[in-house]
Amino acid sequence: MTVTFGDTRMPEHFWSKLTVTARGCWEMGNKPDAYGGFWLDGKAHGAHRIAWQRLVGPIDDNLDVDHVCRNRPCCNPSHLEPVTRQVNIQRAYSPSLEVAQRTHCTKGHELTADNVVKSKVPYKRCKTCHIDWITAKTFREIDEDDWLSYDD
Ligand SMILES: [Zn+2]
Numbered sequence: 138m139t140v141t142f143g144d145t146r147m148p149e150h151f152w153s154k155l156t157v158t159a160r161g162c163w164e165m166g167n168k169p170d171a172y173g174g175f176w177l178d179g180k181a182h183g184a185h186r187i188a189w190q191r192l193v194g195p196i197d198d199n200l201d202v203d204h205v206c207r208n209r210p211c212c213n214p215s216h217l218e219p220v221t222r223q224v225n226i227q228r229a230y231s232p233s234l235e236v237a238q239r240t241h242c243t244k245g246h247e248l249t250a251d252n253v254v255k256s257k258v259p260y261k262r263c264k265t266c267h268i269d270w271i272t273a274k275t276f277r278e279i280d281e282d283d284w285l286s287y288d289d
């Protein structure tokens with residue numbers, strides 16, 4: 138499925154915020170590993186979700202929109218695929234051995250017993266970063282999907 142960049146079903150301020158990468162990703166936002174947020178009709182949306190809904194079609198309530206390109210800011214529908222939550226979790230949570238055994242998070246916080254949060258992922262998740270992430274959520278549509286897919 139191909140969607141043309143600049144398709145008029147999305148407003149111009151959507152396209153003007155995207156960065157097209159060499160891999161063909163349409164990146165929304167400036168955080169490398171975060172979902173992009175997008176304001177439309179007075180509401181904050183997950184940019185990839187709203188792009189799919191407007192450019193491809195409705196998303197069934199029990200489906201997550203998965204990034205086939207593994208690039209979270211990407212909103213290119215050709216890189217997205219609605220999948221069941223189960224599949225999305227499986228894909229998101231297959232960490233490398235290195236990640237599974239890490240002692241520090243990607244930002245360098247030590248993963249002591251006090252600094253990990255309970256989660257479904259098979260590796261330690263940094264509490265400090267998790268709290269930061271919750272605090273920064275204002276610009277996003279946070280729903281269960283985003284929560285489950287969150288990864289520090
Ligand atoms: Zn992509």
Ligand SMILES: [Zn+2]
Pocket residue numbers: 242243244245246263264265266267289
């Ligand atoms: Zn951390």
